Amino acid sequence: MKARAFSYFRPATIAEALAAFAEAAGDASYIAGGQSLVPALALRLQAPERLIDIAHIPELRGISLQDGSLRLGALTRHVEAHDDPLIARYAPLLALAAPHVAHPAIRNRGTLGGSVALADPASEFPAMMLAMDAEMEIAGPEGARRVPAAAFFQDLYQTAIEPGELLVAFHIPAAHPQHRCAFDELARRRGDYAIVGCGAMLGLEGGLVEEARIALLSVGPVPVRARTAETVLAGGVLDAETIRRAQAALADDLDPQDDEQVPAAMRLHLARVLLGRLLGRIAEAS
């Protein structure tokens, strides 16, 4: 099927983009990489009157380190998450997750902003933003604001972005050299959406876990922080017994539902298996 007809506009600034959206009285969509939107238009799940192509707005680009925080423009592409040395060093969860997102050609065009704005619960990057305590910079007619990841993902495909607002950038507290990160997912086929995925970021100091941050994807309508498992890990030694207790604690953090593919109990089991693998990998490497 083909997309319904629409008009196309390519703004050069955020202000122009916001004005173009307002002018369309809500019957518009922003398009960044288009890797989710174009199929949605082709299937006529969406049929906006106007498409506003934000891919050429310089303000939405750029990767830089400022005051201990990594700023990633919304237009940062998946392939850059994979390749960029600043991201590899200061936001390693993104670099570790990137190879699991779709296929290489999709990663060449898909943007972090598009992935996080869409907030598909099976997507890797939204969950990693949650694990990293990222803040989302959002621009709207009333000016700019910042929303922490914990308040950003609200429900299935629902975020703190109001219609017409633009996700401008991510602000990510820079990982320290003591941070150990791991990401993995269980998927039927390389590049498919995960049945369950997990990213873990542990601050290790003298053999002790100073800080633990864990987020899972594909376990509910929004990405989930495993706060109970984090509490189990924090302050202790990362040994087999602690890892077992963290795996067990996931039952308090996750509330997966049965679906046609995977029963809830199996999804919880797979999440535990995955968390065990990640923590084991971190323990072995440190």
Added chain:
Amino acid sequence: MTAAVPVTLTINGETLTRLAEPRETLADFLRRDLGLTGTHAGCEMGVCGACLVMLDGVPVHACLTFAVQAGGGAVETVEGLSESAVIADLQRAFHERNALQCGFCTPGMLVTAHGLLVRKATPSREEIRDALSGNYCRCTGYEAIVDAIEAVARRRAAGETAAAFLEEPA
């Protein structure tokens, strides 16, 4: 207002302007408006990889890009890559190893292989398989295709150029 708009693109080295409806995908634009039917349209959902082209130096799905979005950019299709001989050795290796049957997937496979070898001169078989994860072949299976790409990477690493594999004119 949804009328056709002028789109300027550099296609296989030649800059041209054509009218296109905003909803026309780059795949349809290449095939219908320019007659460049080497870019195949299969699923038109980003899943099969038959429609891959190089856009500004990297492989992208022509079915997941509207022609207007590509405006101002440089596109290389499988025709352009063939004519400039940059993939002549890949084409020869696919031929030698029977890495195709009906050939429907082949343009996308070649574009993926080209994009991969530009990024990484000597990928492992695992990396080649990973790069091909977005390309469906319904006839051949992937073993011969991986073999062909691996062989080309080795030959290039040993100093052979792509153009040396151009078919002799009949």
